[in-house]
Amino acid sequence: EAGVVQSPRYKIIEKKQPVAFWCNPISGHNTLYWYLQNLGQGPELLIRYENEEAVDDSQLPKDRFSAERLKGVDSTLKIQPAELGDSAVYLCASGLQGLSEQYFGPGTRLTVT
Amino acid sequence: DAKTTQPPSMDCAEGRAANLPCNHSTISGNEYVYWYRQIHSQGPQYIIHGLKNNETNEMASLIITEDRKSSTLILPHATLRDTAVYYCIVLSGSARQLTFGSGTQLTVLP
Numbered sequence: 706e707a708g709v710v711q712s713p714r715y716k717i718i719e720k721k722q723p724v725a726f727w728c729n730p731i732s733g734h735n736t737l738y739w740y741l742q743n744l745g746q747g748p749e750l751l752i753r754y755e756n757e758e759a760v761d762d763s764q765l766p767k768d769r770f771s772a773e774r775l776k777g778v779d780s781t782l783k784i785q786p787a788e789l790g791d792s793a794v795y796l797c798a799s800g801l802q803g804l805s806e807q808y809f810g811p812g813t814r815l816t817v818t
Numbered sequence: 819d820a821k822t823t824q825p826p827s828m829d830c831a832e833g834r835a836a837n838l839p840c841n842h843s844t845i846s847g848n849e850y851v852y853w854y855r856q857i858h859s860q861g862p863q864y865i866i867h868g869l870k871n872n873e874t875n876e877m878a879s880l881i882i883t884e885d886r887k888s889s890t891l892i893l894p895h896a897t898l899r900d901t902a903v904y905y906c907i908v909l910s911g912s913a914r915q916l917t918f919g920s921g922t923q924l925t926v927l928p
Binding site for chain 1: 850852859860861862863864867905909915916917918919920921
């Protein structure tokens, strides 16, 4: 069974540029999560989807971050414009509705210069 | 969700059992104990979870004290590939948000 797929794995951009990350969850998983992980810290939730609905986006900085999951399958997280402090690893995870186990992708390492 | 306390780092000899402790003294009756690990440059990986009883799967065993205020994750025969940060997380059965702390860096030594 294929795991959670994320692309790109690495991205380097200059500040003020836009950037987008893509995630394809495990087939059949209707819950999708985006996390941010700073160096030396645990992941922090940005947004959680149940199918195509964002049910928890309280931690998403909405002035520059946006996310979508149009058909309830894959998802895109966007930052516009990026700031130096956005340099981090962005993790996507998926799971089955009603269960707390989450399955993580390898993440996208973003470097903003 | 209850807060957890873990040692920042531990070492273990290859082939020996690794016992990773976690304190969760404020855990409430409907909260589960979850363990995840994160190998360098990878996403976190689910290991095991439990409520009251001890649990075992192909990866590890989870021992929860009778008062549920602490637990221990046991890797029975640690290998070099078990070197990772191990996170202990407490959350209610209805919760969907994992709150990761700093975890324990386990280093398995040859």
